[in-house]
Amino acid sequence: MSLLSVDELTVTFTGRGTRDVNAVSGVSFSVDEGQVVGLVGESGCGKSVTSLALMGLLPGRGVRVGGRALFRSKGADAEPVDLLSLGRSALRDLRGPQMAMIFQDPLSSLNPVVSIGVQVTEILTRHRGMRGKAARDEAAHLLERVGIPDPTRRLKEYPHQLSGGMRQRALIAMAVACAPRLLIADEPTTALDVTIQAQILELLKELVDDQGTALLMITHDLGVVAGLCDEVNVLYAGKVVEAAGRRPLFAAPAHPYAHGLLGSIPRLDAPRGEPLNPIRGSINDTIAWNDGCAFAPRCDFYTMECLQGPPDLAALPHGGDAHQVRCVNPVLNAVPDTQTEASA
Numbered sequence: 084m085s086l087l088s089v090d091e092l093t094v095t096f097t098g099r100g101t102r103d104v105n106a107v108s109g110v111s112f113s114v115d116e117g118q119v120v121g122l123v124g125e126s127g128c129g130k131s132v133t134s135l136a137l138m139g140l141l142p143g144r145g146v147r148v149g150g151r152a153l154f155r156s157k158g159a160d161a162e163p164v165d166l167l168s169l170g171r172s173a174l175r176d177l178r179g180p181q182m183a184m185i186f187q188d189p190l191s192s193l194n195p196v197v198s199i200g201v202q203v204t205e206i207l208t209r210h211r212g213m214r215g216k217a218a219r220d221e222a223a224h225l226l227e228r229v230g231i232p233d234p235t236r237r238l239k240e241y242p243h244q245l246s247g248g249m250r251q252r253a254l255i256a257m258a259v260a261c262a263p264r265l266l267i268a269d270e271p272t273t274a275l276d277v278t279i280q281a282q283i284l285e286l287l288k289e290l291v292d293d294q295g296t297a298l299l300m301i302t303h304d305l306g307v308v309a310g311l312c313d314e315v316n317v318l319y320a321g322k323v324v325e326a327a328g329r330r331p332l333f334a335a336p337a338h339p340y341a342h343g344l345l346g347s348i349p350r351l352d353a354p355r356g357e358p359l360n361p362i363r364g365s366i367n368d369t370i371a372w373n374d375g376c377a378f379a380p381r382c383d384f385y386t387m388e389c390l391q392g393p394p395d396l397a398a399l400p401h402g403g404d405a406h407q408v409r410c411v412n413p414v415l416n417a418v419p420d421t422q423t424e425a426s427a
C-alpha cells in the first residue's frame with residue numbers, strides 16, 4: 084500500500100452569515116515512497132487547502148473536513164494512521180521527521196521576530212537532538228545546500244533582511260532538515276528566478292532519489308510537472324478531473340481542461356506565428372459539481388449530458404486504470420461543438 088492514500092477528501096469553509104465554500108470536494112490520490120506526485124490546477128482550485136488539510140494545519144473553527152488520508156508513518160508493515168482524525172500532539176510529532184511542508188507564502192510562514200538561525204536550529208534540536216555548535220554548523224550546511232550564499236551571516240539575520248527568494252530557500256532548508264518521508268511542496272519555486280528554481284528542483288529530486296522521500300508537488304507550472312512528476316492529478320474547482328502518469332498526460336490529455344492547459348503553453352515546435360489557445364473565462368465561471376461538470380461553462384466540448392449531475396472519475400477506454408478522467412465527453416473521441424455547428 085502507498086505511503087499516503089487520500090480518499091475522498093472534502094474541505095468546506097463554513098462562515099457565519101456567509102455561504103459555505105466547498106474548497107475541496109472529494110479528492111483522492113496516493114503517493115508512494117520515492118515517488119513524485121503532482122497536484123496541478125489554476126488559482127483557487129483547492130491545492131493549498133488540500134495540503135493544509137493533510138498537514139493538520141487548517142484553522143480549528145469554521146472548517147468541515149471529510150474523507151480519509153491514510154499515512155504509513157512507521158513503515159510498510161505498520162498500521163497506517165488517518166491524518167484527518169489524528170490529535171494535535173500526534174500530528175506535531177509527525178511533522179518534521181515524517182512529513183514536512185514547504186509553504187506557498189514564505190513571509191507569513193517564518194516568525195518575523197526570530198532569527199533564521201534559531202528557526203532552523205530549533206527543528207534540528209527538537210527532531211534530531213542536535214545542540215550548540217553541531218546544530219549551528221548543520222543549519223549553515225542546510226542553508227548552503229539550498230543555495231544561500233554566506234550562510235553563517237544569514238543565520239544571524241531576521242526574515243525581513245532576506246530577499247523573497249532567500250526566505251523561500253530558508254523554508255525549503257527547514258522542510259528538508261529532517262529528511263521527511265513525505266514532503267509536500269506548495270508552489271516551492273514560484274517566487275524564485277529560473278537558475279535558483281532549477282537548483283531547488285534538483286535538490287528536491289535528490290531527496291526523492293537518495294532518501295526515498297515521497298514528494299507531493301503542488302504547482303501550476305507545467306514545466307515543473309514535466310521535469311519532476313511521475314504521476315499527475317489535475318484539479319479543477321476542488322475535484323481531480325484527470326489522473327495519469329506524466330507521459331500519457333502530456334501525450335494525450337483527455338479532460339478538456341487538461342487539454343486546454345497544455346494547449347495554452349507555447350511550443351518551440353509550433354509553426355511560426357501560430358496563436359496560443361487560452362482557456363476562455365476564469366475559475367469563477369463554474370457551476371456546482373452537483374449540477375454537472377463544473378468546467379462545462381468554459382468547455383469547447385460541452386454537451387447537454389455534461390449538465391446531468393457530476394461525472395465520475397473513470398478509466399479511459401484505452402488507457403487502463405492508470406489514466407482516469409472525469410468527463411462524459413473526453414477529448415479522445417470528442418469534436419468541439421464549434422466544429423459540429425460548422426459541419427451541421
Ligand SMILES: Nc1ncnc2c1ncn2[C@@H]1O[C@H](COP(=O)(O)OP(=O)(O)OP(=O)(O)O)[C@@H](O)[C@H]1O
Binds near residue numbers: 125128
Ligand atoms: N480560510 C478560508 N476561508 C474561506 N475560503 C477559503 C479559505 N482558504 C481558502 N478558501 C477558498 O478555498 C478555495 C481554494 O483555495 P486554495 O488556497 O486551496 O487555492 P489554490 O489552488 O492553492 O490557489 P493558488 O494557486 O492561488 O495558491 C478558494 O476558493 C479559496 O477562496
Ligand SMILES: [Mg+2]
Binds near residue numbers: 130132187269
Ligand atoms: Mg495555493
